[in-house]
Amino acid sequence: MYSNNPILFAAADAAVPLWDGVLDVILMIVFSLIAIVVVMTFAGLSVVAERKVCAFMQGRYGPNRTAIPWIAAIPGVGTVLRSFGLMQLVADALKFLLKEDPLPNHVNKPWYLAAPAIALTPVLTVACLIPCGVIYADSGKIPMSVADVDLSLILALAIGSLGAYGAVIAGWSSNSKYPYFGGVRASAQMISYELTMGICALTVAIWVAPVTGKPFSLFAIADSQSGAMWLCITQPLTAFLFLVALFAETNRLPFDMAESETDLVSGFHTEYGSFKFGLFFVGEYGHVAVASALFATLFLGGWNPLPGLSWPADWGWVSSVLCVLTFLVKVAAMIFFFIWMRWSVPRFRYDQVMRLGWQCLVPLALANFVFYIILRAAM
Amino acid sequence: MEEKLVTVNIDGVDWKVPCGLNVIEACKFAGVEIPHFCYHEYLPVAGSCRLCLVSIGTPARDRATGELIKNDDGSQKIAWMPKPAIACGTKVSEGMHVVTKSELIDDCRKGVLEFLLLNHPLDCPICDKAGECRLQEYATAYGRGESRFIERKNVKPKRREIADGKIILDNERCILCSRCIRISRQLVGRDVFGFTKRGSKNEVAVYPDEPVDSNYILNVVDNCPVGALTEKAFRFKMRTWFLKMTRGISAESSAGVNTWIWSRENVIYRITPRENRQVNDVWMSDSGRYTFGKFQSAERLTTARIDCSESSAEYALTRATEILNLGSVAIVASGYQTLEELFMIRRLADDLKAQTYMVSHLRGSDDGMLVSIDKTPNLRGGFVAGILKEYPKADLAGLAAKVRDGSVKTVLCFHEDLLSLGFDAKDFKRANIIYCGSLDNTCAREAKVALPLPSEFEKSGLWINRQWRLQAFDKAVDSPAGVLNDFDVLCSFGRTASGEDFKTPTLQSVRRAMSAAIKILPENCEVPAEGAVLDASEFSGVDFPETNALHFTKNVQQ
Amino acid sequence: MSITVDRKKLSFLERTYIPQIIGGLYITFRNMLKSKVTLSYPDQRPTLPPGYRGAPTLVKDGDGREKCVSCQLCEFICPSKAIRVTPGAIKADSKYAFIEKAPQAFEINMLRCIFCGMCQEVCPEKAIVLQNEFSLAGFSREEMVRDKAALYAAGGTMPDKIKKWSRVKSNEELERGEH
Structure with missing residues (x-):
């Protein structure tokens, strides 16, 4: 399964055969950790970005005072870090870690404790499936992802939707009415929009299938857009529907029914505090980061700089680095779009969310799917 | 004697008012305010401020025949005085007409007030009278509002x-x-x-x-x-x-x-x-x-004491109750206590089978006005409550003798300073002295148990003055922290003495019980604003030292 | 009586929400590029408008005389019971003995003060003035109770146009004879 990983290959070649399996495992752990660190960093930066962007949109400065004394004292760097609010991130993290960790008496304790982990884990798992670039090796293109699986698209959707269990379990185990409502809403919403997402993914898969031969591989889908039109141009409606479904899946405004402060206090995590709440919080932003990456991979050409253009293969590792940077820029842009949306659009009512999901998006997605089947067959 | 009433028309309304009143009083009777400075109900009329000017008219009479003159429409013709007259200096008469509200009267008042304020310094911010000053009130209500004096x-x-x-x-x-x-x-x-x-x-x-x-x-x-x-x-x-x-x-x-x-x-x-x-x-x-x-000084007793050292009030109360239960008790009540307290002391004395004493405080002499020779406000309460049968002596030599011969082992003393009443320091060793009072006197410092009680400003109650007039007063301020409640103390003593378990009564319930037990008191001890004079014929044999004074004649029941 | 409000019939495009959402996105994006309205407070200071109601202070007149005569009207009017005045007499040998009254103690509890300005409005001597001080903080409750010295230190002098208390001392100055 991992045998086409170039670095692993090299390591396996050099190592004593006895150590093959062990090295495999150790390296996988290291890569996974890197993926986790990257996702967590993105989640953290998203938090800062969220605060800064919303501040800017409201004519404010946002966090620009927090300073770690000896870092803030560095001329230039310190000022920048401070005014960009980056040290606020550390302060927030410390706050979550150091606050008293309350365990309410009325909750179902094992599930209550498990829920934050259940919410965060799928996000990190999906992150391992995303190809963030390509390495041009002699043997061909090698994807830069921890796990390049042929069915990675299906796997990503499958694991990603497990995140809903975090909200549902948290809502149920809190044994309190608002979290319960939040949990119920989260599950219903997830099921409704999962459908649209799945159909859109299928539309993409059948479109790329003849080109790549691996219809459900994220790397293959991204690679099919190298030097070609991006899928958001060839399939604008699919991209739009997928994006809307992503918003709903990540519980972002205008679809954050599970939290919905105005009517549910704070939704499924009302009873959570300190570090456990922090996990939900990071999970939410991690989800945003991963969803952005997924969208960039599927519709925005992955690591390719422009439609019809890709970094030349003969530049070697330079090209690989540029690929990764391109991808990260796209992810960042998508995160910005998520944030921008949140501070522009009011929340839907719950019945509107449901009606939109079942009466508009699902039929549209199905029609779109049929249209592309016919189109593909005609080509 | 029946008062003669006359009909006076004040601002168009006929009123029957007692004859002999002046117009200010008649208007007050009719609920019409006439501003005035110099007039005072209890003083001779001076008529110097001129603020009480009103228009006054009397029924017109034919000078020759003395018959009343009618208007053309048959109503009585009024002969108005040509100028406004002072209401304080004019007595009402039959058929008199008074106008207190007219442009003329308003102008009169404005003019008078303006003259009064000409040289007035208007230093109300530093004047202690501000807030209860008639000039302030009238200038606001009837004055011009601004000065023309440059x-x-x-x-x-x-x-x-x-x-x-x-x-x-x-x-x-x-x-x-x-x-x-x-x-x-x-x-x-x-x-x-x-x-x-x-x-x-x-x-x-x-x-x-x-x-x-x-x-x-x-x-x-x-x-x-x-x-x-x-x-x-x-x-x-x-x-x-x-x-x-x-x-x-x-x-x-x-x-x-x-x-x-x-x-x-x-x-x-x-x-x-x-x-x-x-x-x-x-x-x-x-x-x-x-x-x-x-009562607002260092003389005040605010902490309970046992054996001359400070103690919690609860503990001191318990200790005092234990001592009282040893028997051979004498109670010294005070003329500063309310009738309610004296009544409860009487009951306590019955429960404890105790002798009761009071002391007279005669100092100086009657000034013929409002200070009598008896400096206690409620000595007659002692008679009414049944503590006294004859006029008390000025000291407690008799009780001190009983303490010395051992027939009295415990003395419960309210407010009085035993050391100045015939007791000496050794008597405080011979008997258990329990002092309950509001002042920290030598008795409080020497007593076995001292309990702080409220002063007369810190409780409501009834007193009987020299006219045998029952008068009520109200609690003005709260006691300082640490001071006990009179009824709590008395009930705490009585509770163990009578073996009954009863709650501290309210003022009303004590008054109800008191009026039921003492025939001469009014029902529920409800007292009108001017007080209620009691039937003191029961005590006519007692020789009280007060002499004639304002509103008081010796040996005459008002 | 009920009033029926007619709802505007939405067009198809409007019902897709998309133009509105795009409009909203445009507005927020435009806002993001505008200059900030937030004041970076300790670095930048606000310009206070005239008549600003900051902390109440006691002021002296042009001669350095304390204006307050402890009439206690401010204490009376104060809705939050922040002011406590202990009146006192001016010593007979003082230059201002004829004014007779001055505060012995004057305390304003800044924890209670609600900056309503009623004390300033009611003061017959214009002695208590709400000035520009707005940043009030302390480490204990006691230090937030300002005594007379602190109030005068914060207040300074504020001369009046009308010299109410500079007056003639005798009728001779008025050239008015005795009758």
């Missing part, structure tokens, strides 16, 4: 201490109403104040080199309509609008002078007389105004 105001003597430094005289504020002159004539019996100079320099002055030794001179301060005469002891202490007025009775003597107690945030600032036509009219002695001082 010249410099006259300068007159200010800040002069008079009447042995009890009063501060400010001539600039004076409106020359002559109330102080008339009051001093009436209460001091001679002229203390007089007018000097003339015209706009006219001012009130005291007779030089003549000391004012009267105990009633501060009444001029109460009745000065402006801030010309202010009391030095109250000077710049507190503005009147912060003070809460509580119905009180002066504890100075058995005269039972009705008072207002002025307090703010549990601090008493002054005591002024309260009108009671049957007791003190509107007067009060100067000495009675400062009876609150000792």
